[in-house]
Amino acid sequence: MSQAPTPQDAAPHRPAHHPARRALHWIVAALVIATLPLGFVFTDFDNKPWTEATFGAGAFDALYDLHKSIGLLVLALMLVRLWAWRRWASPPYATPLPPQAEKAARFSHAAFYALLIGAALLGWAGVSAYPAPLPVFGLFEAPKIVAPDRALSGRLLGAHALFTFAIAALVAVHVGAALWHRQARRDGVFERMAPGARRGASQD
Ligand code: HEM
Ligand code: HEM
Numbered sequence: 001m002s003q004a005p006t007p008q009d010a011a012p013h014r015p016a017h018h019p020a021r022r023a024l025h026w027i028v029a030a031l032v033i034a035t036l037p038l039g040f041v042f043t044d045f046d047n048k049p050w051t052e053a054t055f056g057a058g059a060f061d062a063l064y065d066l067h068k069s070i071g072l073l074v075l076a077l078m079l080v081r082l083w084a085w086r087r088w089a090s091p092p093y094a095t096p097l098p099p100q101a102e103k104a105a106r107f108s109h110a111a112f113y114a115l116l117i118g119a120a121l122l123g124w125a126g127v128s129a130y131p132a133p134l135p136v137f138g139l140f141e142a143p144k145i146v147a148p149d150r151a152l153s154g155r156l157l158g159a160h161a162l163f164t165f166a167i168a169a170l171v172a173v174h175v176g177a178a179l180w181h182r183q184a185r186r187d188g189v190f191e192r193m194a195p196g197a198r199r200g201a202s203q204d
Contacts, residue, residue, distance in 0.1 A: 015091030016192045024081045025193055031074050032116070036168055038067040068127060069137045075120035078113060085113075094188040105177075111170060119163035126156035 041047055042063035051060045097105065127134055128144035130153040136142050146152065182190035
């Protein structure tokens with residue numbers, strides 16, 4: 001019994017994002033998925049006693065510093081990503097999306113860039129204004145980008161938290177949409193970002 005053709009069958013050479021953009025996507029995704037819980041759990045001083053009881057003395061500060069380091073790395077990679085996005089444009093969709101869905105996708109992708117860069121800058125500025133140490137993976141101290149001002153630090157870190165709530169919500173919607181494309185629509189959108197995808201329609 002033959003199955004009804006899917007949009008995937010109709011598009012054997014599905015276009016994919018440039019390999020550099022795919023690599024950056026998955027590296028940043030892993031870092032964000034790691035640093036969100038580090039932020040939610042290990043930047044709250046109420047959690048210091050059980051963090052130290054579970055992971056040992058000094059663990060709270062180490063995990064806090066790891067959060068800041070990963071956040072600064074995300075910022076650097078997002079700037080590279082902005083450049084890569086302009087250098088290697090997104091390929092056209094193999095199966096055109098409904099216009100509203102394409103608009104929503106474009107908006108949510110742009111929102112990721114703005115929220116991730118904004119959150120990292122707010123975190124960096126908030127820590128600078130506190131002022132607290134900024135050791136980057138124990139290798140060097142990042143410069144302070146704002147003069148000491150405890151009240152301003154509180155406002156900047158409050159805004160940082162709001163941005164990160166928005167990022168967490170967007171990640172949930174984004175992953176849901178990616179899986180919907182893969183499992184329900186089967187239209188090749190997931191494969192545009194899959195690690196081993198072949199580039200069908202080059203934008204070089
Ligand atoms: C885009 C990357 C980042 C993400 C996704 C992120 C995520 C988070 C999250 C989820 C929280 C907990 C918010 C809350 O529950 O109140 C948090 C808190 C915090 N983050 Fe980040 N963060 C990032 C980058 C940074 C950077 C670059 C720094 C500093 C260099 C930083 C410093 C802090 C600090 C100091 C807190 C505690 C704020 C407070 O106690 O009010 N974060 N972050
Ligand atoms: C958790 C952090 C994540 C962030 C911040 C993120 C961000 C982004 C951004 C900004 C894009 C637009 C393309 C680009 O400029 O690179 C994108 C595309 C994409 N992402 Fe993610 N992503 C994340 C996780 C995931 C996960 C876990 C999946 C799979 C389950 C996924 C699947 C996809 C797919 C399939 C596309 C291509 C969509 C298209 O071409 O229209 N992403 N992502």
